Amino acid sequence: MKKLLLSLALGSLCALSFAQGKDLKVAIDPTYEPFTFKTPDGKPTGFDVDIANALCEQIKRKCVFVEQVWDSMIPGLQAKKYDVIISSMSITADRLKAIDFTDKYYNTPSRVVLKKDVKYTGPASIKGKKIGVLKGSTQEKYAMGELKTVGVEVVSYEAQDQVYLDIKSGRIEGTVADSVEATGGFLTKPEGKDFALAGPDLFIEKYFGVGAGVGLRKGEAALKTELNTAIKAIRGNGTYKKINDKYFKFDVYGK
Amino acid sequence: MNWAIIFEAQNLALYGQGIVTTLGLLFSSLAVGAVLALICALALTGPFPVLRWLVGAYTYVIRGTPLLIQVYLIYYGLGQLEWIQARWDSVWPWTHFKQPFFCALLAFSLNTAGYTAEMLAGAIRETAAGEIEAAQAYGMSRWQVLLRVVLPSAMRRTLPAYSNEVVMMLHSTSVASAVPSMLDVTSAASRVYSDYYLPFEAYLFAAGIYLTATFCLIGVFKLVEQHLLAYLAPRKH
Amino acid sequence: MNDYYLAILNGAVLTVGVSLAALAVSIVLGLAGAAAKLSGRPVLVVLATVYTTLIRGVPELVLMLLVFYGGTIGLNNLLERLGSEATVDINPFFAGVLTIGFIYGAYMTETFRGALLSIPKGQAEAAWAFGMGKGQTFLRITAPQMVRYALPGFTNNWLVLIKATALVSLIGLQEMTYLAKQASAATRSPFAFFLFTAALFLVYTSVSLYVLRRLNARYSLGAKRGQL
Numbered sequence: 272m273k274k275l276l277l278s279l280a281l282g283s284l285c286a287l288s289f290a291q292g293k294d295l296k297v298a299i300d301p302t303y304e305p306f307t308f309k310t311p312d313g314k315p316t317g318f319d320v321d322i323a324n325a326l327c328e329q330i331k332r333k334c335v336f337v338e339q340v341w342d343s344m345i346p347g348l349q350a351k352k353y354d355v356i357i358s359s360m361s362i363t364a365d366r367l368k369a370i371d372f373t374d375k376y377y378n379t380p381s382r383v384v385l386k387k388d389v390k391y392t393g394p395a396s397i398k399g400k401k402i403g404v405l406k407g408s409t410q411e412k413y414a415m416g417e418l419k420t421v422g423v424e425v426v427s428y429e430a431q432d433q434v435y436l437d438i439k440s441g442r443i444e445g446t447v448a449d450s451v452e453a454t455g456g457f458l459t460k461p462e463g464k465d466f467a468l469a470g471p472d473l474f475i476e477k478y479f480g481v482g483a484g485v486g487l488r489k490g491e492a493a494l495k496t497e498l499n500t501a502i503k504a505i506r507g508n509g510t511y512k513k514i515n516d517k518y519f520k521f522d523v524y525g526k
Numbered sequence: 527m528n529w530a531i532i533f534e535a536q537n538l539a540l541y542g543q544g545i546v547t548t549l550g551l552l553f554s555s556l557a558v559g560a561v562l563a564l565i566c567a568l569a570l571t572g573p574f575p576v577l578r579w580l581v582g583a584y585t586y587v588i589r590g591t592p593l594l595i596q597v598y599l600i601y602y603g604l605g606q607l608e609w610i611q612a613r614w615d616s617v618w619p620w621t622h623f624k625q626p627f628f629c630a631l632l633a634f635s636l637n638t639a640g641y642t643a644e645m646l647a648g649a650i651r652e653t654a655a656g657e658i659e660a661a662q663a664y665g666m667s668r669w670q671v672l673l674r675v676v677l678p679s680a681m682r683r684t685l686p687a688y689s690n691e692v693v694m695m696l697h698s699t700s701v702a703s704a705v706p707s708m709l710d711v712t713s714a715a716s717r718v719y720s721d722y723y724l725p726f727e728a729y730l731f732a733a734g735i736y737l738t739a740t741f742c743l744i745g746v747f748k749l750v751e752q753h754l755l756a757y758l759a760p761r762k763h
Numbered sequence: 764m765n766d767y768y769l770a771i772l773n774g775a776v777l778t779v780g781v782s783l784a785a786l787a788v789s790i791v792l793g794l795a796g797a798a799a800k801l802s803g804r805p806v807l808v809v810l811a812t813v814y815t816t817l818i819r820g821v822p823e824l825v826l827m828l829l830v831f832y833g834g835t836i837g838l839n840n841l842l843e844r845l846g847s848e849a850t851v852d853i854n855p856f857f858a859g860v861l862t863i864g865f866i867y868g869a870y871m872t873e874t875f876r877g878a879l880l881s882i883p884k885g886q887a888e889a890a891w892a893f894g895m896g897k898g899q900t901f902l903r904i905t906a907p908q909m910v911r912y913a914l915p916g917f918t919n920n921w922l923v924l925i926k927a928t929a930l931v932s933l934i935g936l937q938e939m940t941y942l943a944k945q946a947s948a949a950t951r952s953p954f955a956f957f958l959f960t961a962a963l964f965l966v967y968t969s970v971s972l973y974v975l976r977r978l979n980a981r982y983s984l985g986a987k988r989g990q991l
Contacts, residue, residue: 302948309945311766338935342720343832349723350835352852369723403706407720426707432948433706439951440605441614442624462951589922590968591961592929594940599961602953697822704933712825725832733821733829740820 295332296353297323300341302430305455305518306359321514322376323357329501340429342407345369348488356486361409363480371489373498378482378525380472381410384453385445391469398422403434403443410447413478432456451523482525531722532731544714545735548699551710555631556695559638566643571650588640593701596637601629601705630702638695645687649680682754689747693740711735767946768959774939775963781859781938782928786921788864793871800876811872818869824930826866831858831934859931867924874916881912911982918975922968939963
């Protein structure tokens with residue numbers, strides 16, 4: 272009992288942490304299999320996590336992962352709760368108004384996910400259906416801009432795996448998600464066997480930007496250059512390919 | 527501090543929708559909960575030990591677990607059960623479980639019913655023995671004693687504690703923001719925060735809305751108490 | 764699957780930690796608030812009244828979000844204005860403990876105030892007549908008697924406090940509700956995990972009720988109760 276109290280007291284002293292030194296605090300949203308997720312015993316893992324560790328090795332700093340809900344990623348960055356966001360965050364014009372990004376480290380398209388027997392010929396063909404999206408994501412912007420306007424019901428969730436939970440239970444009938452994430456996190460699992468990717472690859476830059484990059488606060492030019500150099504380095508020395516092949520059969524770096 | 531953004535039309539509309547959802551959830555769950563609480567209170571003070579035990583277990587669990595977990599269990603947990611999934615497209619009443627508002631309503635009603643039932647049961651038990659004996663001396667049956675003597679006075683005596691419960695319920699509706707697609711005042715504030723990165727303004731405005739609503743509710747209850755509990759007030763002349 | 768349950772159990776330890784720490788904060792604030800309200804000095808009375816009224820008028824979740832998101836930005840802006848390079852981060856544990864302690868301090872103020880008012884004034888006067896100082900009077904005479912009157916309200920507040928710790932999961936503290944939600948979404952089986960968490964909460968509240976009932980019995984020794 273005393274030890275518990277002592278450790279609680281010491282733990283709460285560390286509550287106010289003054290951020291200096293070699294640790295790089297990296298924000299992740301671990302509900303995005305196979306890019307960012309957790310093993311059952313709580314360890315962060317996935318493509319983003321491995322890339323983050325590789326980049327940290329290059330810039331010789333230690334990665335400390337901080338979990339954050341997706342729609343408060345950017346506010347948290349601005350509040351200096353962490354230093355960078357490496358969690359499949361797409362580089363879009365809207366986001367560039369608030370924060371800065373490094374060059375992209377991968378680029379995969381988004382697609383609509385629906386039941387196999389639904390004929391999808393465009394947004395208007397799923398009018399009246401309920402589609403789930405992640406709050407604060409580029410897919411949500413697309414859904415609000417293109418799907419909601421033609422009569423599709425768009426429901427926003429705070430985590431992508433909660434979208435899949437409700438698809439499984441039947442409350443919603445599909446989603447708009449990153450095609451690779453949907454494949455690894457849903458379609459290849461038992462509950463996703465009746466679903467498939469529908470429609471064309473969505474590369475619309477207005478909504479989806481130019482690929483996922485590392486998010487940082489504005490004004491951190493030194494860190495940005497360091498990370499850009501690191502990204503080029505791991506692309507060149509084969510580390511990127513090794514991590515890529517661990518999760519995917521194709522090159523996710525994209526065009 | 528940038529208050530101008532809060533007062534833009536679309537953000538005010540967001541908060542407005544939130545107020546409508548919050549108040550709607552509050553009053554409908556209070557209504558359903560009150561009816562349920564009455565039935566449970568009668569069971570708790572009734573002559574059947576099995577009923578007493580069952581309802582007692584229900585209030586024990588409701589009062590021992592957080593509302594957030596109850597909401598998650600009803601929204602996510604029930605949605606996972608296969609035989610509900612099979613029925614909720616076509617069979618009434620299971621169709622309602624598909625909607626978030628109904629799930630939130632159910633969770634809140636069960637919660638308030640648990641607390642109110644215990645309050646009402648306590649008030650029923652504290653009815654003056656003399657009143658009940660007098661009613662029985664008049665030859666009233668058990669139901670007549672209940673309806674004419676015990677319940678009216680018990681409900682009046684529960685009023686102060688119930689006003690607390692209503693205010694607590696108002697605050698608990700903020701938990702509804704954890705259910706996807708429920709747009710109450712707190713989730714409106716969260717939306718404004720994540721869109722414009724203004725935590726103080728967004729949440730302070732929400733706090734202001736709740737404060738106003740709380741004061742209104744307390745004021746209404748004061749008026750009701752003055753009317754119904756007038757016999758307990760100190761003499762004025 | 765079992766790893767998830769173990770993780771939730773670890774989260775339960777964090778829940779206990781948050782609630783106990785918040786209880787300590789709330790008791791301190793409650794005593795201070797009750798003293799302020801009973802002191803008779805207008806400034807203190809007004810301050811304490813504003814504190815209890817505001818806190819009891821705003822939902823806990825909104826206060827927590829305000830402290831967690833707003834507090835960090837506010838503190839960092841303050842540090843920037845003062846010219847410091849350091850950044851402060853209020854982590855979810857601290858934010859949760861502070862907020863919950865702050866909120867329930869208001870409820871404890873009312874409980875302690877009612878309890879203090881129930882103690883006959885003669886007790887304190889007799890203590891002063893004996894030459895005891897204010898501190899000694901409080902520790903030896905007032906506090907033990909206050910405990911008896913305060914216990915019902917205190918029990919109530921404590922039980923509600925335990926359940927409020929579930930809300931800290933919504934600001935990202937990895938206590939059991941948060942871990943249960945993640946586990947349930949990842950494995951697509953929410954029922955099992957949330958039932959498990961509910962059972963853990965039930966155990967916690969039951970143990971608390973038992974301990975507080977024993978405390979009540981011990982502190983009520985000698986008090987005469989009327990026969991119905």
